[in-house]
Amino acid sequence: MAIVILHRAALASSPYHEWLKDSQEPIFLIASQEKLNAFSESLDTLPKQAYHSVCAVERYDTNGEVELAVLDIAKNHTIRAIVAQAEFDVERAARLRAYLNVPGQDEYSARCFRNKVTMKDVLQRAGLLVAPFTEVQNVHNLLDFTEQNGFPIIVKPQNGAGSYGVALLSDQDELGNFITQGFTPALDVVPNLMVEQFVEGLTYHIDGIVVQGKSYAIVPSCYHTESLDFQNNEGEATASYTLAKDNPLTVRLQQFVQSVLDALPTPETTTFHAEVFHTPDDHLVLCEIASRTGGARIGDALEVALSCNLNELxxxxxxxxxxxxxxxQLKVNESKRPITGWALISPKPGMVKHVPSECDLPEVEDYILNILPGCTLQAPKAATDSIASFVFIADDEQHACHIIDKGRAWFNQHSDIEGLEEHGVG
Structure with a gap:
């Protein structure tokens, strides 16, 4: 038997050689070369005795070499598990499991958690509240949808993540500009867009884990900064904090997300990350749910709150x-979890002259800097693009909001990033 790991993230965040050190089976690691480059990491730093083999694949997201590598392993080993914890590996891993008869999340389940049209079809049939939506195959779909539902609307990839490629269109002029910019695909390409009605209200994310069909540690959090604002909010990228256990919304959000998990073909074992709107008229509306751990620093904040790494489990x-x-450990700590949170610092176009390498704020548990002096920054393209981030513990929800603002102000006060226009770059 063997274990195959598809890894599309930083090596430091997923020490499989420590998590699986008591495994008696050979472990094969297939990683993204682009992600290694992005985090200045190398497979050479991994302990050689921990893995049977490691390899990095260029153009990981689209390169069939990933599948070929797994099939090659299967020629000599019976594969027990294909571990794939990144959003963009969910369907790829499910297809490989089906082909090789490996247990784990199947193709239909993967599609329900990845494709937002399929997801919302299933949930709507189950009687759960989702925003009006439709698949976008042509211009007529957009025009018909806005005529029926009005503005604002959200246009986004059916299987996207991190708010990448998401457009908020507020009126007919913005819709016209979007259409004339050329979203219509070539005739031989299947469209991959959807449109849905914009939902007013605060956005919450709810995270946890399912083990052998049972949910554990369903933890609701409130976004302090909306992910769609990342391009227009002076660099204040996404941030969130966990809700207090006595917050009236905590139990409601937990029950709502459990009903979503029950309605979908949820895998026997998976982490999950749901996003839910709380409307001004007090309704809960699902935005989407993923069968993986939340991105940015969500997993790190949960680990501080629960003293348990959900990805390891x-x-x-x-x-x-x-x-x-x-x-x-998870059950004991969930009952007494503190309020924790995280915040990203978004890049601003400019030349980095100085940035703080350490954070001395007492509430901050972990601070990560992703850039060095001398590098040139561009505007963010996704809500999770960041040059620094921090995780913290707060006394209450109000204190959590204060820490987010305080941490961002501290970073700006201790940083020197010159605008690109000052260097003659336009």
Missing amino acids: WARQECGLETDALLH
């Missing part, structure tokens, strides 16, 4: 390793 369970101790 997920990986161990998928690989057939003992998880009783982690589950006990």
Whole structure:
């Protein structure tokens, strides 16, 4: 038996050699070369005795070499598990499992959690509230939708993530500009867009894990900064904080997301990340849900709150390793979890002269700097693009909001980034 890991993230955030160190089976790691480059990492730093083999694939997202590598492993080993914890690996891993008869999330489940049209079709039939939506195959779909539902609308990829490629259109002029910019695909390409009605209200994310069909640690959080604002909010990128256990919305959000998990073909074991709108008239409306851990620093903030890494628990369970101790730890700490949160610092176009390498704010548990002096920054393209980030513990929800604002102000006060126009770049 063997374990195959598809890895599309930083190596430092996923130490599989530590998480699976008691496994007696060979472990094969297939990583994205682009992600290694982005985080200045190398496979050479991994302990050689921990893995049977490691390889990095260029153009990882579209390169069939990933599939060929897994099929090559299967020639000599029976694969017990294919571990794939990144959003863009969910469907790829499901297809490989189906082809090789490996247990785990199947293709239909993967599609329901990745394709937002399929997802909302299933949930709507189950009687759960979602915003009006439709698939976009041509201009007529957009015109008909706005005529029926009005503005604002959201146009986005059916299987996107991180608010990448999402457009908020507020009126007919913005819709006209969007259409004339050329979203219509070539005749031989299948469209991959959808449109849905914009939902007023605050956005919450709810995160947790399912182990052998049972949900654990369903933790609701409130976005302090909306992800769609990342291009227009003076660099104040996405941030959030967990809700207090006695917040009236906490139980409602937990129950709502559990009903979503029950309605979908949820895998026996998976983490999950849901986003839910709370409307001014007090309704909960699902935005979307993913069968993986939330991005940005969500997982890190949850680990501080629960003293348990959900991805470690997920990986161990998928690989057939003992998880009783982690589950006990999770249940004990969930009942007494503190309020935690995180914030990203968004890049602003400019030349970096100085940025703080350490953070001395007492509430901050972990601070990460992603840039160095001398580099040139461009405007963010996704809500999760960041040059720095921090995770914190707060006394209450109001204190959490204060820490987010305080941390961002501290970073700006201790940084020197000259605008590109000052260097003659336009």
